[in-house]
Amino acid sequence: MAASEPTTASSPGTSMLPAARTRRIIKEDKDIFACGADSLFLISKATEYFVETLVREAYEFSRLDKRKTIQYKDTAKAVQSIEQYDFLGDIIPMTVPLKKSSGEKNQNR
Secondary structure (H helix, E strand, O other): OOOOOOOOOOOOOOOOOOHHHHHHHHHOOOOOOOOOHHHHHHHHHHHHHHHHHHHHHHHHHHHHOOOOOOOHHHHHHHHHHOHHHHHHOOOOOOOOOHHHHHHHHHHHO
16 A cells, blocks of 8 residues: 555445444535435535545645644644635634734724
8 A cells, every 4th residue: 555545445335434423413514405426425425535635725725844743723724825725714714823812802992
């Protein structure tokens, strides 16, 4: 197995995400009345692929800092620097140091 391959691969026709939870999330959308098993599977696989690619990008940022563990700041850097993840900018923002944050509050007074 090459280093770039995932260590936990699901067998064909299965998803690593629980179908019941995926179905529950889909049912939260009031615009969707029904979701077939094939649609549920495709949504689960697309979600797996999305998470895998985001984690791979975040891992590259952790390697640049000479670390093997992904931290929040690595994911935030990936979201900020890769145009594909622009829609996550409000959900995964860059962290602001406390000193800088409190300094801005004092300037606004």
